[in-house]
Amino acid sequence: MHKQKSEEDRYVFTAEWYDPNAALQRRYQLLYYPKDGSVEMYDLKNHRVFLRRTKYDTLRKEDFYVGNKINVFSRQLHLVDYGDQYTGRKVGSKKENTLAMIKPDAVPKMGSIIEAIIESGFTITRAKMVLLSRAEAMDFYSEHQSKSFFSDLINFMTSGPIVAMEVIGDDAVSTWRKLLGPTNCSVARSESPKSIRARFGTDGTKNAAHGSDSIASAARELEFFFPSSGGHGPKNTAKFTQCTCCIIKPHAVSEGLTGKIINHILDADFEISALQMFTMEKANAEEFYEVYKGVVAEYTEMVVELCSGPCLALEIQGTDVPKSFREFCGPADPEIARHLRPRTLRAQFGKNKMKNAVHCTDLPEDAALELPQLWYEWAYP
Template sequence: MEDRYAFLAEWYDPTASLLRRYQLFFFPRDGSVEMFDVKNQRIFLRRTRYEDLNQEDLFVGNRVNVFSRQLHLVDYGDQYTANQLGSRKERTLALIKPDMVNRVGDVLERICSSKLLVTNAKMTTLSWKQAADFYVEHQSKPSSNLVQFASSGPVVALELMGDEAVSVWRTLLGPADSSAARKEAPLSVRAQFGTDSLKNVGHGSESLAAAARELEFFFPSTAGHGPANTAVYGDCTCCIIKPHALAEGLSGKILNSISEAGFHISALQMVRQSLQSPPETPRVYRGFLSQMMVRELSSGPCMVLEVQGAVQSFRRFCGPADPEVARHLRPASLRALYGDDRVKNGVHCTDLPEDGLLEVQYFFRILDG
């Protein structure tokens, strides 16, 4: 029989204010999909080819866009799918420490090359108590030096998903002492970027149970109860790394390009946009052309940045909206380097000076609230 993968998927219908459930079927032979309405017991979408959904997108917990509906995959639809796609899938926490936050792009590039997927991200600053509470989970008496360092500046928490993610990330990190890492695992992240056993780039969950606890600490299931984001809401502009760029593994390169150009990223957060946006949505998302952009932004997770500096200078750095034009006029701009077309053009940036604060507030205050 032909291979077919099945998932239980949820979609929030804003018109009816209902959470609708479907069985989503994916046929890898030709990339086609089919949807079955669970409540009404009828076919909702007959088998149709859909090029924007790939097998690597299919895992429990992910959100996928199928013909303008953002579906949350909440469970496997049958045992065959669970055995084929889910047996080795794990989630783990990667915590980037203060010594490496300015070079988080380098870490993201290494994560991408290891076939792990970043499914959530947040820049935050831990208080002394928060840092102590976090580390007490795997050290009964965390050292004051460790707690002080972890709370000394911003950190970036990443949720990683992939086959055997816990061990893959810990192997990628290398030995805890950076000096030992340079001898034992010279290609590891700590060997390349770490200083010692304290300033050693990052932290990785020790087990699946620890990963579940630590991910809940940074990305709690109850909104508003995790560590706060680091947005400062002053002298800022907004940048969004679009879903296609994240899917293509370009987030690390884009972050590195922004830093190398002299811009400071003061806040970072992964968000998932809905096609039905609240009334507070900035006016940049309104209008006919903007609807195509909103559709792209709703097709998967985005990485939103608060960037310090003038809106105009960062907009020049992003380049013209059309990447082909950008490659002729500003070949070193972000859209020239990472854009595909006018909609999938790598990044969104604030256009007007008066919109910089509004857009940052929308993503880091309203959506995060």
């Protein structure tokens, strides 16, 4: 009886961590106890305890599913399998991933769409803004090649940037399509007025967003945008000129604030010209923040936060950036920001100096260094 109770109180996973010093992929058994949010780890190769049971406040029950990457004491762990049948049944039985794509007409409304995705219980695990070539669009929509609307669809889908996202949730394929609503936006407005297409679409082609129609389609479409074979998929939209860098920090992403922060940025008349979600390794976070080492007392804690989970990098364009965007972000300390500039991003979404919602480029010349670093050195595994 006691054994059954303890089994119900914990989830077991097989996790991998790449050890850069030894250039080895290490495997662990990772146990998570949802009752008190604690974790413990066993080294599978050496058959020994690696981490005794320890409370770890930044992890949530929702973070534990196969395919996710979590951060435990600055080690980025990839959950590759369920450790027992109970965990597989409890956590994995209904979990699916699917493609959620924001079409060119709705990119200006991406903050609200991302907000709707998060509020519906989905987790966004991958995201990037791309510009499809004509050949790529024809390949992606090849099943519609014989349809009368095919030419208009291809012209529309190559007319501007799109945002491709992998979302994970219970019965994700059907749940996301239900949230999307009917293909024709007029029908959506009468039959499902709270749906994405009813709220943000125009007609049957310019209908705001796309969702995979089956598990098989989801696998194919996700591979198209996020190839597992080492390629990068369609080209990102980064311009690297007259721009600045913004990173929505891991705590803000995990708290579901991504859509709200993007809305604030767009409402302030800044343009988001590129977007990419990734999880930063500790060594990369240290390099990224190197300018603050020995200057800012919180440097170590800043590094820990930046590599604690997925973050969202944005390329921002606008008048006199990065100065105007840095002012829009507000003082680094959210408490000071709330007193002096309560409408700034950090005042509204920050918690403390480390978890202050966003990083922004400090000096104009640094933007030319930060953005290529993020996009080409670290964003791709």
